[in-house]
Amino acid sequence: MRMFVAAIAFLFPALAYAQEHPVLPSQEVSAGDSIYLLEGEFTDQHGKTVRLKDFEGKPVVVSMFYASCPHACPLLISDIKKVERDVPEKLRRDLRVVLVTFDPDRDTPAKLRELGEAHRVDMSRWSFLRTDPDRVRELAALLGIRYRFGKDGSIGHSSVITLLDREGRIAARIDGLRQPNHDLVREATTLLEARK
C-alpha cells in the first residue's frame, strides 16, 4: 500500500497530498513511518557520535553486517557498491550508505575505518556505525533483519539492503545476496532526481 501511495505521489503529487494528508501537515503524518524515530547514539568510523536522524534529507541505503564476517558481508558490501554504480553518476553524490555492525564489541571505529579503506568506498558518503546491543536489536527489527551469535564467534544473519527516502521511510529493499537490484536502483534514482 505504501509503495502504491508512493508511486501515485510521484505521478500526481498534488492528488496524493490531498488523499494522504487531509488535515495534518505532511511531516506529522509521515513521521510515524520513519526509521529515524529510533533514538540512541551511534559512533562512525571516524569516532564521531551520530544519530540516525542526522541522515535525514538524503536518500540512504542501509544494511547491517560485521567486520570479521568471512563470506556474506564482503558480498553484501559489493552488492551495495553495485547499487551505487548502477545509479546515474551525476546523482550519486547525494546518496548515502549506512552500515551498522552487529558486533560493537569487536568492531571499533578504527576497525570499521580499515574495512572501509579495504573496500575502497567513498568515506565521505559511507558511514560504518556501531552502537549498543539493544539498539542493534531494535534497528534489526525495524529493517526485518534476523541474526544470532554463534558459539564460534560468528554471527548468522540475513542480508537485507534497504533504501530509505529522505524522511527515513522504507522505499525499497533487497532480501538476500546477489539478488536483482533494478527496483531498488530505480527507486533510488527517482528519490535522487526529486531534489529538494
Place this chain on the structure above:
Amino acid sequence: MRRLDLTILTALLGVSLLGGRAVAEEGTEGMVLVPAGVHEPLYPPSPEEARIAVAAFHLDRTPVTNAEFLAFVRENPKWRRGSAAEIFVGSGYLSHWSGPLELGELAPENAPVVRVSWFAARAYCHWKGKRLPTENEWEYAAAASATAPDGKRDPAFVATLLQWYARPSPKVLPPVGQGTPNYWGIHDLHGLIWEWVDDFGSTMVTPDSREDGDPDVLQFCGAAAINAGDKGDYAGFMRYAFRSSLNGSYSIGTLGFRCAK
C-alpha cells in the same frame, strides 16, 4: 504450595550464595528466580550447541496484565494508542481497549495485555527496570511441567500443550495466574497466550545462512526443522515457527509478554 515454598527457598538461597545476604534482589517482586541449568534447544544451531547453559534469571510469575500496561501508558504518553509511532506498534496496537486510557469490557484488568508489539513490550520492561527474556530463557522456563523442571518428554504434559494449541482463543481472555503453576512456580507460560521474547525468530538463522543467498532458507522453517533436536516436540515447533514469522511491530490478539531480569 510446598513447591512454591521450595521455589522461594531456592531463590533466597541463590541470592544468599551470590550476595551473602538472604534478601531478594531489589525490583524482583512478582518474579521467580529460575536457577541456572542446561537448556536443550529444539533447533540446535550447531552440534556444540545442543545443550546450552542458561544462567540464573528472574522471570515474572505471570504475564503483564492490562492494568499493568495501562499504568505504563499513563506515565509514558508516547506509548499510548494513537500516539505511538506506527513503525513501532503497527496498526492494531491495543485496538481492543475502549480508549487510549480505558480498558473496556474486552480487556479486563487482570487479563494479559495483548495486541502489543515487541517494541512496546520492550519499552514496558525497560520502564520496569527489566528486560524481555531471551528465547533460550523462556523456553528453558517453559520446559517445566507442574512436577518436573523438564517436561518436554512427558507425554501427559505434551498432550496438554497440544490441546491448548488446538483450541481457539476466547474473545475475552481470562485472568492471569489461574490454575497450577509450573515446577518453578511460574504461571501461564502455556495455555493462555503466546509471548514475545527479546530475540524472537533468531533461532531460524543458522550460521550456514551467512553463505546462502537464498532468502527462503532463512524464512522457511520447514528446512530448519530437519535439524530439530527433539522431533516429538510439536508444541515447541509451533512456538519457534510462530516466533520466526513475527515482525517487531506486529500487534495481535493472542500475543503478550512478561519480563525477565
